[in-house]
Amino acid sequence: MKLELRKISIKDLKLGSEMKLQDGVLTIDPQAVIDELMEDVNVKNVKVDIARPGEKTRIIPVKDVIEPRVKIEGPGNGFAGVTADMEQLGSGKVNVLDGAAVVTIGDIVGFQEGVIDMWGEGARWTPFSTTYNIVVDIEPVEGLDPHTHERTVRLAGLRAAQVIGEAGRDGEPDKIEVYELGNIFEETAKYPDLPKVVYVEMLISQGLLHDGYVYGVNSQQFLPTLIHPNEELDGAVISGNCVAACDKITTYQHQNNSTILDLYAQHGKTINFLGVVLTPELTTLAGKFRTCDYTAKLCKGLGAEGVIVSEEGYGNPDSDLLMICKRLEDSGIKTVLITDECSGWGGDSQPLADTTPEAVAVVSTGNVSHVVNLPPADKVLGNDRAIATLAGGWEGCLEEDGTIKCELNAVIGSTSEIGYHYLSVEEY
Numbered sequence: 001m002k003l004e005l006r007k008i009s010i011k012d013l014k015l016g017s018e019m020k021l022q023d024g025v026l027t028i029d030p031q032a033v034i035d036e037l038m039e040d041v042n043v044k045n046v047k048v049d050i051a052r053p054g055e056k057t058r059i060i061p062v063k064d065v066i067e068p069r070v071k072i073e074g075p076g077n078g079f080a081g082v083t084a085d086m087e088q089l090g091s092g093k094v095n096v097l098d099g100a101a102v103v104t105i106g107d108i109v110g111f112q113e114g115v116i117d118m119w120g121e122g123a124r125w126t127p128f129s130t131t132y133n134i135v136v137d138i139e140p141v142e143g144l145d146p147h148t149h150e151r152t153v154r155l156a157g158l159r160a161a162q163v164i165g166e167a168g169r170d171g172e173p174d175k176i177e178v179y180e181l182g183n184i185f186e187e188t189a190k191y192p193d194l195p196k197v198v199y200v201e202m203l204i205s206q207g208l209l210h211d212g213y214v215y216g217v218n219s220q221q222f223l224p225t226l227i228h229p230n231e232e233l234d235g236a237v238i239s240g241n242c243v244a245a246c247d248k249i250t251t252y253q254h255q256n257n258s259t260i261l262d263l264y265a266q267h268g269k270t271i272n273f274l275g276v277v278l279t280p281e282l283t284t285l286a287g288k289f290r291t292c293d294y295t296a297k298l299c300k301g302l303g304a305e306g307v308i309v310s311e312e313g314y315g316n317p318d319s320d321l322l323m324i325c326k327r328l329e330d331s332g333i334k335t336v337l338i339t340d341e342c343s344g345w346g347g348d349s350q351p352l353a354d355t356t357p358e359a360v361a362v363v364s365t366g367n368v369s370h371v372v373n374l375p376p377a378d379k380v381l382g383n384d385r386a387i388a389t390l391a392g393g394w395e396g397c398l399e400e401d402g403t404i405k406c407e408l409n410a411v412i413g414s415t416s417e418i419g420y421h422y423l424s425v426e427e428y
Contacts, residue, residue, distance in 0.1 A: 114245025
């Protein structure tokens with residue numbers, strides 16, 4: 001399977017009367033986005049604005065971030081099984097508006113959403129302070145049940161990204177990235193002496209506001225599943241997760257899964273990358289035993305010699321992470337875990353809710369409880385009072401002058417457990 005991501009570098013963003021891309025400047029026609037989203041009878045009102053890197057703009061509460069793209073050759077334009085007909089993703093040519101992002105905000109169902117600051121201290125912690133953001137504020141009609149409300153806002157963001165992505169259909173790429181991987185037998189024949197490695201990606205699967213989707217199917221509804229890495233890079237996996245903002249994997253991060261990209265970079269050099277196993281994170285004990293056992297079985301059946309496991313969320317899913325680790329290590333498969341920590345403001349609390357002696361190789365993506373002070377913004381897109389009900393915020397953390405004191409919990413992507421963030425390790 002071969003996927004060509006043709007990246008068109010976005011150097012600036014502005015509003016105008018037509019949707020177009022010229023010389024790296026992306027012009028957004030707000031009315032075109034509004035007209036598309038208002039076709040949904042569950043949408044009452046839509047507002048569109050922009051936020052550029054370095055501007056003293058705060059975006060809150062953020063539901064999702066999506067990269068605008070358009071498929072110019074091959075199957076599946078859009079999000080197959082969701083905003084487009086069901087087709088097999090992972091091959092063909094895609095024009096990517098590299099550096100642009102659709103950010104959805106507005107009237108949300110729950111309270112666990114996030115903040116993006118485009119400047120200052122907050123910008124240091126989120127990768128979406130460096131993207132040119134098209135901010136879509138969605139107001140659903142009154143009286144929707146929570147599941148319909150959530151679905152309406154989620155799909156509106158995906159549809160907005162699809163409309164905006166069309167602006168790049170005739171664009172010429174500044175760089176082309178090719179991702180190609182044959183079947184397991186072909187790749188093993190090419191690299192018989194390299195260790196066979198599988199990537200296990202855990203997806204939040206815990207009910208309303210706590211779900212990932214694969215080809216439009218809620219991850220609660222399937223057993224651990226092997227997919228080609230190109231499928232995720234091509235939009236097969238999307239976010240319905242609104243838990244702690246710091247480690248929710250946005251749709252944008254699925255489209256640019258940094259663990260997959262790093263494994264691709266080593267494929268044929270130091271490892272033989274066999275593929276991705278998507279594993280639901282369920283809440284019941286029986287569900288955990290089922291998915292963790294099944295995950296280990298898949299990895300063993302593939303002949304994996306090494307497995308990298310990334311988590312989504314913390315607390316309850318920590319047990320799944322460690323159960324998978326134990327099963328793999330007991331089978332003789334070397335296992336590396338990627339997780340963040342909930343270690344308290346001082347960093348001296350127990351970092352995970354569970355542990356096992358087999359977890360000897362763990363990559364930490366940061367402490368979600370670390371406290372940051374975000375200075376007042378010149379412009380707020382959304383409602384900064386929402387910080388009081390975000391995970392990581394509290395009543396009184398928004399000061400009268402607009403300063404926010406909060407945990408990283410509240411900052412989108414700050415401790416991403418697929419490694420898509422700005423944190424790194426320092427040696428002393």
